[in-house]
Amino acid sequence: MTTLPLTPQQVLIDPPVTDAGAVLDALAALLAESTGQTAAVIAEALKSREEQGSTGIGHGVALPHARIDGVTEVAVAALRSAQGIPFAAPDGLEVQVFIAVAVPKTAATAHLEILSTLAVRLASEAVRADLLKVHNAEGFFTAMTHSD
Incomplete structure (x- = not known):
């Protein structure tokens, strides 16, 4: 499985975001x-991809992503919202x-590998439940990066 380039410093827990645009702006600032x-x-780039x-x-769960000119390595950031945000998910859930x-713009394979790694990890109901229960960025990081 691809290593997840995520640190606790790249995680926001319950920031005051109320819509998809604010979420993407907050994630972009971390990235x-x-x-x-x-x-x-x-x-x-994230908003363009979302369109x-x-x-x-x-x-x-949502995995906003984009290939971006000038980015040289894969970067990951996370945000957990206290309230659900409408995001046009296929199951209709916030x-x-x-x-x-x-x-990086040219890293199609790395792009698919990291998305696959995230999707596999987030397919676990236990992982998703843990991510909703944590109280801080360190807890979120641990839930995302450590095996059950």
């Missing part, structure tokens, strides 16, 4: 810290767990 790109460039179709995968991925 900007580790990609060398501006939050505005990343937010635009092509929701990255909500169901069960209260989303509370967002894991955003920014990858």
Whole structure:
């Protein structure tokens, strides 16, 4: 399984976001810290990708992602919202767990590998439940990166 490039510093727990745009802006700000790109460039890329179709995968989870010019390594950021955010997920549920991925424009394989790794991890009902119960970024990080 691909190693998840996530640290507790790249996790926001229950920030005051109320809509999809605010979620993507907050995630873009986190991704900007580790990609060398501006939050505005990343937010635009994430929002543009979302316009092509929701990255909500169901069960209260979304994986916003984009391939971005100028990004040199895969970067991951996470946000857990206290309340559900409408995100056009296929099951109609609002989303509370967002894991955003920014990858180099030319890294199609790495892009698919990291999304696959995330989807497999988040397919676990136990992992999703843990992510909703944690009280801080360290707990979220642990739930995302450690095996059951």
